Amino acid sequence: MAKTRTGSINVVTANRLADGQAVFLAAAGGWVADIGRAAVATEAASAERLLAIAAASVARQEVVDPYLVALAAGEVRPLALRERIRAHGPTVAAIAADATRYPE
Amino acid sequence: MYQYDQHDRAFLADRVALFRDQVARRLTGVLSEEQFRPLRLQNGLYLQLHAYMLRVAVPYGTLNGRQLRALAAIARRYDRGYGHFTTRQNIQFNWIRLADAPDIMADLAAADLHAIQTSGDCIRNVTADQWAGAARDEIEDPRIWCEIIRQWSTVHPEFSFLPRKFKIAVTGAARDRAAVRFHDIGLRLLRNADGEVGFEVLVGGGxxxxxxxxxxxxxxxxxxxxxxxxxxxxxxYNRHGRRDNPYKARIKILVNDLGSDEMRRQVEAEWEGLRGGDLRLDPDLVAEIAGRFAGPALTPDPAPVRAVEDLPLIDPAFRRWLDANTVAHRVPGHRIVNLPLKPIGAPPGDASAAQMEALADLAETYGHDDVRVTHEQNLVLPHVREGDLPALWRALDGLGLAVPNLGLVSDIIACPGLDYCTLANARSIPVAQAISTRFADLARQQDIGELRIKISGCINACAHHHVGHIGILGVEKAGAEFYQVTLGGEPGEGASIGELVGPAIPAARIVAAVETIIAGYLAFRRPGERFLDTVRRVGVAPFRERLDAAA
Structure with a gap:
């Protein structure tokens, strides 16, 4: 069900159980809404390690459905539009403010 | 409208208590996500991209002012101040917390509302003609039968785990405003040669x-x-519908595999064992339910009301609204007032809490406390006295809900799309907003005339793009948004499925492509010819040529 794009740089995302908020596994531990504070895995082994931490969090009823989100090289920006929208919210409001152009 | 009795209220109270317990057990980990997911879905609670989404049932699209206020209160208290009316005449809230969901269910139940049959592989909320009880071309109010189907189907033990979801629509009018030909079962009330009223039964649409x-x-x-x-x-269906592949599990696939003659034979054989039995409807029971849909006692006023036809005030804007958004009522001297939730540039179907509260007041003041939700993501006040129209129009205008665009290019259906939905491949709402804004000029919209654009963000077709005069389907190609465009779909009595006009169009060019198509129509059309008629006459090829030339 989760749509991930292949890439070598990843963060782990999930939805918080109590409110469904899209969250990211933080470098400092715990889950944060700001993808900019997410722990970035640059190799497969560290991605696996982050997923193991996430699985333990699932078992503590903190989050559901964790998965890897691939980032563009050199920036905390998901490759997939879906994941950018998950991280930053609907684009609807931005359009309403400037409805003369379609968002890139 | 239908009024809940003690039985209905007790059932809902039990259901809220059950769900409260389930949520508590989920939050403490007694229930796993796998165990809990089907339980929350049975209560209309989905987990979407940003939060939980709650889909509240609006049976056959009928609400009263108190219920609309309850929905507004939920939007204010538990969400971000707005709700989104859907193509199944329901309302969705996009920013719900699981921990709040039991309280929301209790608030809904206090207003005789719930979220049952809005998800899962059951018989879903039954939809109806939004002008039920008011339309001039109506034989009988379809909601009587929707309510009977609701009572029969709610938590029906035999039909709670169907191969797939199941949608029924009912119309009682000559014109099909409920898209009955595109439902798992469509029911059309009609009068036979003996003058008896019964149903034409359609199966396998979708x-x-x-x-x-x-x-x-x-x-x-x-x-x-x-x-x-x-x-x-x-x-x-339950016996033979496919359970091995969710894409082939709807009854339309079974009807296609068996053929409609064999489907009919099997249904009639099954019916032989049931007809005349316990399910035969007692006329007294039907009459009692029909009584609850009798509607307001309106006094016919055959003389044109001065307020509408003669008042010197007549503002041209009022006249445009009257002509575009209201239609004749079965009782002379009244109008059906349509309220497109399609202000220029706004997300289709969204209503703010303030708008809902104000509409509740207006429905009580001018509309006999009756509000309808349409599958086109609009609202309706079905019973308004002509003399009240100027005052109502002024109030609606103040709410931004008097844009005279019913059925025009900016009256777009759009699903939530990739902005909210986990299933979507591309965005829908921003495309709708951009098209609406491009065609903001009302004189231009009126010149173009009837044109129904429907935009879905994935193949599940929540926005019914196949039956849009212009249908737009979002697809993903190598991580980018593209849109497939079909022309010539129609959901009503001349039902047709749109034809693909060419290769998928990149997001940056979709609005221009719609403009090219419309310019083609304006060039090709004969006097008085609607967009759909022109497409049917000339085919999609001339439109494809124009798109190719513009690409």
Whole structure:
């Protein structure tokens, strides 16, 4: 069900159980809404390690459905539009403010 | 409208208590996500991209002012101050916390509302003509039968785990405003040669991955046999519908595999064992339910009301609104007032809490406390006295809900799309907003005339793109948004499925492509010819040529 794009740089995302908020596994531990504070895995082994931490969090009823989100090289920006929208919210409001152009 | 009795209220109270317990057990980990997911879905609670989404049922699209205020209160207290009306005449809240969901259910129940049959592989909320009880071309109010189907189908033990979800629509009018030909079962009330009213029964219509126009399997069904016949259809489907592949699990696939003659044979054989039995509808019970839909006692006023026809005030803007958004009522001297939730540039179907509260007041003041939700993501006040129209118009204008665009290019259906939905491949709402803004000029919209654009963000077709005069389907190609465009779909009595006009169009060019198509129509059309008629006459090829030339 989760749509991930292949890439070598990843963060782990999930939805918080109590409110469904899209969250990211933080470098400092715990889950944060700001993808900019997410722990970035640059190799497969560290991605696996982050997923193991996430699985333990699932078992503590903190989050559901964790998965890897691939980032563009050199920036905390998901490759997939879906994941950018998950991280930053609907684009609807931005359009309403400037409805003369379609968002890139 | 239908009023809940003690039985309905007790059932809802039990259901809220059950769900409260389930949520508590989930939050403490007694229930796993796998165990809990089907339970929350049975209560209309989805987990979407940003939060939980709650889909509240609006049975046959009928609300009263108190209920609309309850929905507004939920939007204010538990969400971000707005709700989104859907193509199944329901309302969705996009920013719900799981921990709040039991309290929301309790608030809904206090207003005789719930979220049952808005998800899962059951018989979903039954939809109806939004002008029920008010339309001039109506034989009988379809909501009487929707309510009977609701009572029969709610938590029906035999039909709670169907191969797939199941959608029924009912119309009682000559014109089909409920898209009955695109439902798993479509029911059309009609009068036979003997003057008796019964149902034409269609089966196997649907949209999604495989769009199909429903087949008539019984041209005339006596009303008393409605539930026995529906039960027979459901049993055949439950027995033979495919459970191995969710994409082939809808009844339309079964009807296609069996053929409509064999489907009819099996249904009729099953019905033989049921007809005249316990499911036969008692006329007294039907009469009692019909009584609850009797509607307001309106006094006919055959003389044109001065307020509408003669008042010197007549503001041209009022006149435009009157002509575009209101239609004749079955009782002279009244109008059906349509309220497109399509202000220029706004997300289709969204209503703020303040708008809902104000509409509740207006419905009580001018509309006999009756509000309808349409599958086109609009609202309706079905019973308004002509003399009240100027005051109502002024109030609606103040709410931004008097844009005279019903059925025009900016009256777009759009699903939530990739901005909210986990299933979507591309965005829908921003495309709708951009098209609406490009065609903001109302004189231009009126010159273009009737044109129904429907935009879905994935093949599940929540926005019914296959039956849009212009249908737009979002697809993903190598991580980018593209849109497939179809022309010539129609959901009503001249039902047709749109034809693909060419290769998928990149997001940055979709609005220009729509403009090119419309410019083509304006060039090709004969006097008085609607967009759909022109497409049917000339085919899609000339439109494709224009798109190719513009690309």
């Amino acid at each position: 949209l999604g991955r495989t769009p199909v126009i429903g087949k008539v399997i019984r041209p005339f069904l006596p009303k008393a046999e409605l539930l026995a016949y529906l039960e027979a259809i459901m049993r055949v």
